[in-house]
Amino acid sequence: MIEVLFLFAFTLFAAVIQATTGFGFSIIIMALYPMIFSVLDSVWLSLFGSGIILGYMTYKYFKHINFKIILLPLALSFIGNLTGLTLLVNTENDQARRWLGVLMILLSIYLFFIEGKIKIPNDWWFGGLVGTLSGVMGGFLNIPGPPIVVYMSVAAQEKNEYISTLQFFFFTNYLLKITYLLAFTEVQRVDVQLGVTVFFASIFGILLGTRLFNRLESLRIKEFTYGVMFLSGSWYLAG
Numbered sequence: 001m002i003e004v005l006f007l008f009a010f011t012l013f014a015a016v017i018q019a020t021t022g023f024g025f026s027i028i029i030m031a032l033y034p035m036i037f038s039v040l041d042s043v044w045l046s047l048f049g050s051g052i053i054l055g056y057m058t059y060k061y062f063k064h065i066n067f068k069i070i071l072l073p074l075a076l077s078f079i080g081n082l083t084g085l086t087l088l089v090n091t092e093n094d095q096a097r098r099w100l101g102v103l104m105i106l107l108s109i110y111l112f113f114i115e116g117k118i119k120i121p122n123d124w125w126f127g128g129l130v131g132t133l134s135g136v137m138g139g140f141l142n143i144p145g146p147p148i149v150v151y152m153s154v155a156a157q158e159k160n161e162y163i164s165t166l167q168f169f170f171f172t173n174y175l176l177k178i179t180y181l182l183a184f185t186e187v188q189r190v191d192v193q194l195g196v197t198v199f200f201a202s203i204f205g206i207l208l209g210t211r212l213f214n215r216l217e218s219l220r221i222k223e224f225t226y227g228v229m230f231l232s233g234s235w236y237l238a239g
Helices: 002-021 025-035 039-059 069-089 091-112 124-141 145-155 161-183 192-211 218-238
Strands: none
Touching: 002 025, 002 039, 002 145, 002 192, 025 039, 025 091, 025 145, 025 218, 039 069, 039 091, 039 192, 069 124, 069 145, 069 161, 069 192, 091 124, 091 145, 124 145, 145 161, 161 218
């Protein structure tokens, strides 16, 4: 029962963040789920929610997607994703948790103190670089967002284009990830009841988040998310 409540509460929260800021679902999930589940099981559980969230938001904002700016990063992210997934299924959980902790701490420091203070190039080579890096991070530790978000912050011209193109990028990589995991791991790893909990919490969260899209102050939400990342990363390293 505790696991169900834990999953529902934090999945709901993560879904609201995703709907209001364009990213953050996987960050919150991977910051919290591995506290009681293995890293690989956390990835599996997240798939029950991220598919419905990304699919819905890609459909909702489809007409705003800018395919021109995302095709190269997307193509190279596939290579990175396959590399990261191979690392995930072949890495012991304790080691994966330590890598997750390091990544959480470094990302939280960058996003809180450095983001916005350096000039980000809006060039094809930078898009390819962040696409590859996003793929590796998404495949290995289920956190594809930060690199591609940095690129999209300068490549997208307005809010709906930014949100829609990001969701398309994440959803396409989600389809690749679930195909790989179905082929090379056991879907029975996770309790179906827990997966259903994540699924419905994600639906409620995305519906709530889309209603709050223009009301919540995204800066404060992001700052809170960065704090969760830092504390969780420290916990994983200490453990």
